[in-house]
Amino acid sequence: MTETQKSATLSLNGETYELPIFSPTAGPDVLDIRKLYAQAGVFTYDPGFTSTASCDSTITYIDGGKGELLHRGYPIDQLASKSHYLEVCYLLLYGELPTAAQLEDFETRVTRHTMVHEQMHNFFRGFRRDAHPMATLVGVVGAMSAFYHDSLDVTDPWQREVAAVRLIAKLPTIAAMAYKYSIGQPFVYPKNDLDYAANFLHMCFSVPSEEYHVNPILSRAMDRIFILHADHEQNASTSTVRLASSSSANPFACIAAGIACLWGPAHGGANQACLEMLKEIGSVDRIPEFIARAKDKNDPFRLMGFGHRVYKNTDPRAKVLKQSADEVLELLGVEDNPLLQVAKELEQTALNDPYFIEKKLFPNVDFYSGIILEAMGFPTSMFTPIFALSRTVGWISQWKEMIADPQNKIGRPRQLYLGETMRDYTDIEKR
Ligand code: CMC
Numbered sequence: 001m002t003e004t005q006k007s008a009t010l011s012l013n014g015e016t017y018e019l020p021i022f023s024p025t026a027g028p029d030v031l032d033i034r035k036l037y038a039q040a041g042v043f044t045y046d047p048g049f050t051s052t053a054s055c056d057s058t059i060t061y062i063d064g065g066k067g068e069l070l071h072r073g074y075p076i077d078q079l080a081s082k083s084h085y086l087e088v089c090y091l092l093l094y095g096e097l098p099t100a101a102q103l104e105d106f107e108t109r110v111t112r113h114t115m116v117h118e119q120m121h122n123f124f125r126g127f128r129r130d131a132h133p134m135a136t137l138v139g140v141v142g143a144m145s146a147f148y149h150d151s152l153d154v155t156d157p158w159q160r161e162v163a164a165v166r167l168i169a170k171l172p173t174i175a176a177m178a179y180k181y182s183i184g185q186p187f188v189y190p191k192n193d194l195d196y197a198a199n200f201l202h203m204c205f206s207v208p209s210e211e212y213h214v215n216p217i218l219s220r221a222m223d224r225i226f227i228l229h230a231d232h233e234q235n236a237s238t239s240t241v242r243l244a245s246s247s248s249a250n251p252f253a254c255i256a257a258g259i260a261c262l263w264g265p266a267h268g269g270a271n272q273a274c275l276e277m278l279k280e281i282g283s284v285d286r287i288p289e290f291i292a293r294a295k296d297k298n299d300p301f302r303l304m305g306f307g308h309r310v311y312k313n314t315d316p317r318a319k320v321l322k323q324s325a326d327e328v329l330e331l332l333g334v335e336d337n338p339l340l341q342v343a344k345e346l347e348q349t350a351l352n353d354p355y356f357i358e359k360k361l362f363p364n365v366d367f368y369s370g371i372i373l374e375a376m377g378f379p380t381s382m383f384t385p386i387f388a389l390s391r392t393v394g395w396i397s398q399w400k401e402m403i404a405d406p407q408n409k410i411g412r413p414r415q416l417y418l419g420e421t422m423r424d425y426t427d428i429e430k431r
Pocket of ligand 1: 265269294302307364
């Protein structure tokens with residue numbers, strides 16, 4: 001971030017104020033309003049942060065107009081085709097692609113942390129079997145702060161490192177346990193000779209009574225889904241993690257806060273909602289009815305998996321996933337899957353409809369991921385937990401960046417107060 005010679009002038013009540021301008025390495029210039037309240041006595045108003053940069057960051061860059069997503073400068077489609085998830089985790093966490101030795105060391109560290117404290121098994125058993133796995137995930141990840149006392153001190157860089165590795169390593173185990181618990185099957189321990197994605201499939205789909213061989217094409221597809229969800233700059237759940245940790249709360253509690261935010265259908269919950277919508281549409285002849293509903297201002301229905309705050313072009317992750325969906329369904333011999341037919345037709349119809357063109361609404365990451373996950377055998381309730389476990393590295397990378405930033409201070413937005421001014425209390429009999 002460099003402060004240029006440029007500045008903006010604000011005229012207010014006969015006074016002028018110079019606002020410095022920062023030029024990022026990519027993206028629009030940023031007005032520095034940090035001293036505005038102290039100097040001019042006014043706040044800025046920006047609900048939903050549509051015009052506000054909440055931090056500076058070097059991790060992820062999105063060009064919404066071009067439909068471009070870069071992690072540490074590397075385009076997402078190159079990472080999805082050439083890299084694998086743990087290498088992308090290393091890149092996000094440490095800023096550069098690892099050497100072979102660095103990667104081996106990192107993979108070993110993650111792999112050695114995949115088991116959860118045995119007593120956590122009892123903790124799971126306290127939940128109802130029909131609990132949504134996201135409810136279980138929020139609770140269990142928050143409870144990690146009660147189990148791993150040696151990595152709670154956020155002022156200690158070593159403890160931060162241990163917490164980061166623990167979270168990345170254990171989230172698949174916890175998500176798989178939430179799934180196994182919900183279907184009444186025994187928990188499956190991680191298998192450290194499998195890679196990250198294959199191990200997750202093993203923990204979800206194997207049972208003690210049978211041999212389970214992970215299909216390498218499916219584990220590659222799983223790995224690609226993990227990569228595509230790994231980070232997405234200052235989205236709602238990442239901002240939640242940053243805000244929660246700005247008070248120096250412990251990392252497990254902060255990631256639990258991020259998981260809670262991700263759960264909503266406008267964010268990570270959209271993948272479940274999208275597949276449910278495709279099932280409700282059911283056949284291509286019903287598409288016009290749902291397109292009409294999405295356009296009707298009096299109908300709260302929205303086309304799930306469409307639209308994005310930042311992308312005003314196709315989400316680059318959706319392009320990769322569309323191709324993955326074709327590959328996975330072909331491998332599984334279900335290429336004529338009716339949901340995929342509905343999805344493709346719906347996408348075409350929406351992309352040619354003036355409403356969606358004018359509002360720049362394109363398919364997002366959630367549009368095709370659900371079809372792949374369902375074909376792999378996951379129930380819809382597991383879609384958002386899979387998003388959460390993939391995004392953990394993004395949350396952790398942003399958290400580490402924030403804690404190490406000397407400018408870090410507690411997040412405390414202001415407000416435009418429109419309530420009553422001071423008035424006297426009225427006794428109950430007089431109201
Ligand atoms: N279907 C129909 N209309 C839509 C849709 C949609 N999916 N998305 C936005 N619009 C309309 C909206 O009604 C509004 O119209 P108008 O200007 O006439 O009031 C306009 O487009 C702008 O919408 P907005 O809600 O102001 O835009 P936003 O940037 O606040 O919301 C969004 C972004 C992703 C929440 C929204 O597009 C949406 O609800 N999409 C469906 C849910 C979804 O797929 N979410 C996943 C997002 S990507 C993964 C993730 O972040 O987790």
